[in-house]
Amino acid sequence: MRKLLKPALIFLLLLACAALLGLYPYRDALLPQTADLPATAQRLAPHLDLFTPEGSSGPFPTVLVFHGCSGQSPLFMRNVNAWLLPAGYAVMFVDSHAARGIENWRPVCDGKRLWGNERAIDVYAALALARKNPAIDSSKLALLGYSHGGWTILDALSYDGSAGHGFPATGKGALAGVRGVIAYYPYCGFPAHLRAGLGHNTPVLMFLGGKDHITDHKQCLSALDSLDDARLELVQYGDADHVFDQRSDLNTYQPGPAQDAQRRALAFLRETLGPAQ
DSSP, rough: OOHHHHHHHHHHHHHHHHHHHHHHGHHHHSSSOOOOHHHHHHHOOOOOOOOOOOOOOOOOEEEEEEOOOTTTOOHHHHHHHHHHTTOOOOOEEOHHHTTTOOOOOHHHTTTTSOOOOHHHHHHHHHHHHTTTTTEEEEEEEEEEETTTHHHHHHHHHHHHSSBBBBBOOOOGGGGGTTTEEEHHHHOSTTTTGGOOOOOOOOEEEEEEEEOOOOOOOHHHHHHHHTOOTTEEEEEETTTTOOOSSSSTTOOOOOOHHHHHHHHHHHHHHHHHHOOOO
């Protein structure tokens, strides 16, 4: 028996080492540097871009936009502005990558850096900054997230100001003024917190593509099955891929679903924020 014990211990040690080596590339995501709300707001402030509708004066109902894992591009900003600004909504883009000095987005998309549950603190910080801007109606705010950005805002709703992955509790007022959330093809698998519920009492509109080759829409469907929440409206496009709603490097744009999603999103904003000026 003793003769077998030593080889068994060596085998277990080797297994543990292999497991640790396998997790090593994910160290930055697993063990993020802790940042509180003031520090995050200070870091994020130079990387917020606010666009307001022409021909009218504020304060405006405002949509805060959170980009996907590949970052925020000028094309992305033009695509989003093209349908929100004419409808009378101000648009604030939140560049989480620039705030952290992330130039190579691939580790983010590979899950090796900046998980959405860590990035949730950016939602609270951006809202805190938005509420101080006189051009923004702080009582009429909406959150719009794409892919990784959708994961981010859904986790922010789930935490609802409690301590999260890499940040301390921010308090229940962290989401004050948020009346609606729109998530395009969010990531819903581990370690997303959607299954834990949506702690903040905010209506959510979610768009999923049935042929999404980047984020598995079935993970979202499974997570939603565990929720009993009438506040969440789900829209599925069976033949749509990731980024079906706008032109991008993926070349997956589909005009039909894109236009339908925009129509539904604008109707949702009118219902939750009220009519824009």
